Amino acid sequence: MELKTIATHHVPVHYFEGGKGQALVYLHGAGGLTAEDPFLAALAARYHVYAPLLPGYGPSQECETLRTMLDIALHTADVVDALGLSDPILVGHSMGGMIAGEMAALAPHSVSRLALLAPAGLWLDAHPVPDIFAMLPYQLPQYLFHDVEAGRARMAAGTKMDDPEWLKGFLVTNARQLGMAGKLLFPIPDRGLSQRLYRVRAKTVVVWGDSDKLIVPAYGDAFKAAIANSQLVRVANAGHMLPQEQPGAVIEALARLS
Amino acid sequence: MRFTWFNLMPWPDLPADFREKNRSVWVDIDSKLFDPARAHDVYNMYMDLLEYAGTLGFDGIGVNEHHQNGYGIMPSPNIIAAGLARRTSDVALVVLGNSIALYNPPVRVAEEFAMLDCISGGRLVAGFPVGTSMDTNYCYGQIPALTREKYAEAHDLIKRAWTEPEPFAFNGRYTQLRYVNIWPRPVQQPHPPVHIPGGGSVETYDFCIDNTYSYSYLSFSGYIRAKALLAGYWDRVAERNAPDASPYRAGFAQTICVAETDEEAERLYSEHVLYFYNRCLHVFPGFADAPGYRTIKTIQSGALSQYAPVRGGYASLTWKDLVEGGHIIAGSPETVRQRMEDLIKGLNVGNIFCLLHVGNMPLDKCMYSTRLFAEKVMPKLRNMFPEFADDNRFWCKPLAKQAKVGNLPDAATVAASMAR
Numbered sequence: 001m002e003l004k005t006i007a008t009h010h011v012p013v014h015y016f017e018g019g020k021g022q023a024l025v026y027l028h029g030a031g032g033l034t035a036e037d038p039f040l041a042a043l044a045a046r047y048h049v050y051a052p053l054l055p056g057y058g059p060s061q062e063c064e065t066l067r068t069m070l071d072i073a074l075h076t077a078d079v080v081d082a083l084g085l086s087d088p089i090l091v092g093h094s095m096g097g098m099i100a101g102e103m104a105a106l107a108p109h110s111v112s113r114l115a116l117l118a119p120a121g122l123w124l125d126a127h128p129v130p131d132i133f134a135m136l137p138y139q140l141p142q143y144l145f146h147d148v149e150a151g152r153a154r155m156a157a158g159t160k161m162d163d164p165e166w167l168k169g170f171l172v173t174n175a176r177q178l179g180m181a182g183k184l185l186f187p188i189p190d191r192g193l194s195q196r197l198y199r200v201r202a203k204t205v206v207v208w209g210d211s212d213k214l215i216v217p218a219y220g221d222a223f224k225a226a227i228a229n230s231q232l233v234r235v236a237n238a239g240h241m242l243p244q245e246q247p248g249a250v251i252e253a254l255a256r257l258s
Numbered sequence: 259m260r261f262t263w264f265n266l267m268p269w270p271d272l273p274a275d276f277r278e279k280n281r282s283v284w285v286d287i288d289s290k291l292f293d294p295a296r297a298h299d300v301y302n303m304y305m306d307l308l309e310y311a312g313t314l315g316f317d318g319i320g321v322n323e324h325h326q327n328g329y330g331i332m333p334s335p336n337i338i339a340a341g342l343a344r345r346t347s348d349v350a351l352v353v354l355g356n357s358i359a360l361y362n363p364p365v366r367v368a369e370e371f372a373m374l375d376c377i378s379g380g381r382l383v384a385g386f387p388v389g390t391s392m393d394t395n396y397c398y399g400q401i402p403a404l405t406r407e408k409y410a411e412a413h414d415l416i417k418r419a420w421t422e423p424e425p426f427a428f429n430g431r432y433t434q435l436r437y438v439n440i441w442p443r444p445v446q447q448p449h450p451p452v453h454i455p456g457g458g459s460v461e462t463y464d465f466c467i468d469n470t471y472s473y474s475y476l477s478f479s480g481y482i483r484a485k486a487l488l489a490g491y492w493d494r495v496a497e498r499n500a501p502d503a504s505p506y507r508a509g510f511a512q513t514i515c516v517a518e519t520d521e522e523a524e525r526l527y528s529e530h531v532l533y534f535y536n537r538c539l540h541v542f543p544g545f546a547d548a549p550g551y552r553t554i555k556t557i558q559s560g561a562l563s564q565y566a567p568v569r570g571g572y573a574s575l576t577w578k579d580l581v582e583g584g585h586i587i588a589g590s591p592e593t594v595r596q597r598m599e600d601l602i603k604g605l606n607v608g609n610i611f612c613l614l615h616v617g618n619m620p621l622d623k624c625m626y627s628t629r630l631f632a633e634k635v636m637p638k639l640r641n642m643f644p645e646f647a648d649d650n651r652f653w654c655k656p657l658a659k660q661a662k663v664g665n666l667p668d669a670a671t672v673a674a675s676m677a678r
Contacts, residue, residue, distance in 0.1 A: 062554070067404060067431075134285075134396060134544040171557050179403040179550025186548070187399040 001035045001044065003059070006052075006082045011063045013079055015052040019044030022258075023088035025080055026051040027096030030120075030132065030181035031144075032058060039093075039243035042251050047089065052079045056180035069184055069191035073102040077110070086110075089257060090202070093117040093243050094215070095181055098193065101223075104204075105196040113257040114202035116223060117250060118215055118240050123190040127218050133178065133186055146211040146239040154244070197226040204230035207253045209238030209245065231256065259602070259643070260653055261636055262318035262352045262383075263311030263628065264511060264611040267304050267338075268329040270618035271296065272537040277573060282542035283328040285396045297331065303621055305338060309345050310625060311614070314632035317653070318350035318383060320611055322476075323357055324390075325397040329538035329617075336370045343378040344663055350654045351378050354453055354474065354611070355385020359405055360398045363433045364412035365440055368419040372444045380445035380656040385474070386413060387455040388462075392541065395548040403550030406461075408432045420449040451652050453509055453609070458487045459556040463494040466507070472609060472652040474509035478539060478572075481512060481601035482584030488605040505602075505643050506652040509609030512601060513586040513616055516630040520589035526623055527616065528577045531586055534617030535572040586616075591634035598635060602642050609652065 001018040016035060024047035026040070033040070033051055043049045054072070055063035066072050076099050080088065090111050092100030097119025104111040123129065130143055137155070145151025160166040184191060204227045208220035217234065224232040233253040238246040272283070272291065280288055308319045321338045324330030332338060339351045351374060356367045367386075375382040388409050394400045400408065411430045418426065418438065425439035444450055452471040456462035466473040473491055475484055488508060495503050515531065517523035572585075580586045587597045602610070614631060615624045641647075667675070 064407075133402075133548050134542070136544050139544075168557065172554055175549050175552060175554055175557055177549070182402045182548065182550045183404065186395070186401050186550075 001040055001049075003035065006079065008075065008078045008082055010065055010075055010078075011055050011061050013052050013055065013082075014058055014060045015050055015079070015083070016040060017048075017050050019047055019049045021047040023048050023050065023085050024254075025049075025083075025085065025088045025090050027076065027090075027092035027099050028053070028057070029094030029096050030178065030185060031094075032177050034058070037244065039247045039250065042247035043091075046251060050083055050085065050088070052076070052083075054180055056176040062176050062180065066180075067183060069102055069193075070106075072184060073099055073106055077103055077107065087112050089113045089115065089254070091115040091117065091254065092119060094240065095120050095184055095189075097121070098184060098189070098191075101193055101197065101200065101227075102191075104202050105193070105199040108199050108201040111200075111202045114200065114204040115207065115254050115257060116204065117207045117243055118209060118212055118220075119206075119223060120185060120189040120215060121191070121193040122219055122222050122226075123188055123194075124218060124222060127216050129189055129215055130213075131187070132214070133182060143214040144240045146209060146237050146245055151239070151241065151245075194226060197223070198228070200227045200229075202227075202229065203257055205253050205256050206230055206232045207235060207242065207250055208232065209235050209240060209242035211238060212240045212242070214240040259639055259641075260317040260350075260506070260609045261639075262320040262350070262609065262611045263308065263314075263316040264320035264322075264352070264354075264613055265304050265308055265615050266322065266324075266330045266613070267301075267332045268534065268538050268617055269331055270300060272328055272533070272618075276537045277540050280540070282545060283538055283540045284324075284392045285326050285542070285545045287326060287328045291328070300331070301338075304615070305341055305345075307615060307621065307624055307628070308338075308342055311628055311632075312342070312346040312349035314629060315636065316349060316612070316632065318352040319346065320352035320354055322354050322385070323387070323393070325393045327392070329534070336374060339374050339382075340377065343374060343381070347660055347663075348656070349381065350383050351381050352383040352453070352611075353385055354383075354455060354476070355387050357389035357394060357398075358386050358412040358416060359394060359400055359409040360389065361412070363435060364415050365419050365435065365438060367412070368416040368440050369442070371450060372420070372440060372442045375444040375446055375450055376442050378656075379660045380450075381654050382444070382446070382450045383453060383654050384450045385453045385455060386416075391548045391551045392545045395551055396545050401550075402548040405551060406553070417449065420444055445657060446655055451654060453652070458490065458559075459553060460490075460494065460559070461553060461555070463491050464498065467495060467498050467500050470651060472507055472509055474511070474609065474611070476511040476611065478511075478513065478535070478585065480580075480584035480586065481510065481597075481605060484510060485604060488607065492606060502646075503606065504646045504649045504651075505606045505608035506646060506649045508605065508607045509611060510601065510605055510607045511611040511613055512598075513613040514594060514598075514627075514631060515586060515588035515614075515616065516591055516594050516627045516635060517588075518590060518630075520593055523588045523590070523593075524577055527588060527619065527627065530617040530619040530623070531577065531580060531588070532617075535575055535580065535585070538617060539572045591630055594631065595635050595638050598639055599642070602639065608643060608646065608649075
């Protein structure tokens with residue numbers, strides 16, 4: 001994976017690029033994306049992957065003028081344009097799925113293949129999504145992973161909680177990334193997508209981990225019901241971080257779009 | 259000096275095992291712990307105490323805004339201030355303040371503060387906090403990364419609503435109004451003095467300097483730990499070439515307990531102080547700081563760790579720790595006077611928000627401590643800054659002629675008047 005930069009109207013955006021095959025744009029979730037992500041490698045084995053980092057994520061500078069769902073969906077469409085792509089396969093995980101769904105609803109003729117991996121964006125009163133913004137780091141793994149202990153170890157890798165400089169860096173990263181995510185997800189991860197999903201024309205695959213405790217699988221049914229040309233794929237032994245926990249199964253589900 | 263008797267209005271009946279059985283005093287505190295009939299007594303006791311302080315020579319009596327909070331049962335300080343306006347005279351009403359990003363539209367604050375200023379005859383000292391993350395983000399749902407922008411816009415709108423003589427259109431990002439034309443308008447012109455509670459960010463220092471607002475540091479960790487923060491403020495005042503470094507450009511909240519002797523202070527007040535630091539400040543850390551609420555600049559400055567509560571939390575502190583660490587100033591009038599002098603000189607602050615009611619302190623102890631402070635401490639601290647004695651920029655300017663409140667004629671007088 002190569003880290004590159006592309007200019008946009010707002011701020012320059014960093015993105016990972018790699019692999020050969022059909023063009024595929026991958027939008028990360030609220031936790032961000034690193035070059036070592038196993039899902040990126042799995043995608044690159046089959047597709048030409050472009051994975052932009054939202055402003056505020058990784059080295060992408062934050063952008064105060066992106067405030068709303070519409071701002072961020074249009075910005076992401078700008079990134080796709082700037083990359084010179086026309087109707088790539090659009091894939092998004094969690095918050096990235098929410099953005100991808102919004103893009104497909106805003107511009108139904110520009111998105112013909114869509115994969116939503118445990119997307120955010122809907123709210124069911126019977127299944128309130130836990131508040132990640134009020135969670136302490138040690139509380140996250142139980143909501144994110146099927147294999148909680150393995151997930152905990154993955155999240156803890158490289159942390160140095162006793163080092164004040166590391167901690168400051170962690171707080172800055174957290175504020176930049178989740179500050180941006182809050183524009184879409186705080187306090188309720190619903191910006192009205194449910195009333196726009198009818199516009200989506202893309203062939204869509206909705207992929208959900210059986211053990212997702214953050215956005216429970218009932219949301220998968222809701223997305224499937226709201227998008228006409230969609231199918232729902234459930235993945236065993238996967239929680240909310242299904243792209244990392246079961247990358248192979250997710251790649252198999254994507255094959256249904258071809 | 260300006261001394262304001264300030265009451266947070268803590269709920270006095272949090273159980274002894276509150277910390278063990280509850281994760282937070284704030285945001286998701288157990289509603290079963292609230293007893294409305296008991297609150298009837300509590301609110302009225304607290305309002306009585308505020309009014310009492312108003313008779314003892316304090317310059318101001320102060321209230322503030324918190325939501326879903328077991329140590330501050332005052333979601334609407336304006337309601338309390340309205341009651342106080344009717345039952346006090348002379349003393350300033352310090353409303354510190356209204357979290358202006360939470361009012362929709364924010365002209366509501368311009369209106370209510372103007373009402374308070376009119377009812378009280380120009381005794382309002384206004385405050386505009388950004389609000390804590392607990393209140394603003396978790397209780398009132400504001401998007402953390404947009405809170406400050408919304409706050410800044412609300413501030414511009416309120417200031418214009420107070421000062422512009424003609425109706426105007428306001429096309430904001432968060433508020434759009436075709437006709438801004440508040441009725442009533444404030445007694446104090448161009449507008450009541452404004453105090454801004456801050457927590458160490460440079461942006462807030464500058465905001466106060468640029469607008470001639472007083473910067474208030476409202477912490478519970480006392481004057482010794484506040485030195486770095488206030489020093490940062492005064493450095494900024496100098497850097498920005500503000501016309502002066504008047505101590506009235508700054509304020510500080512301090513917990514104070516006065517008795518005849520140091521020993522008596524510990525005996526009388528220790529349990530109430532520990533109630534406050536052990537139970538009332540038990541806030542779930544996940545609510546302390548929503549990501550995006552602080553600016554990146556503030557986090558990078560390291561201010562947060564520098565001004566953070568003591569390691570191990572407040573609950574580990576004993577009376578002795580709290581006194582020695584300056585979290586509280588407690589003891590005989592002479593002990594308190596000395597330490598207040600250290601505070602006032604050390605921080606260069608002219609506005610003191612005196613937290614003389616602490617935790618679950620009962621009425622009589624609070625009256626005792628308050629009177630001793632007013633009679634035996636406050637008079638000796640009056641002339642700390644003689645060179646700024648005439649600096650009235652940061653305080654209210656009441657009307658010379660105040661209405662006589664609650665002074666209706668009797669029925670016979672009314673009848674006689676009608677007969678004429």
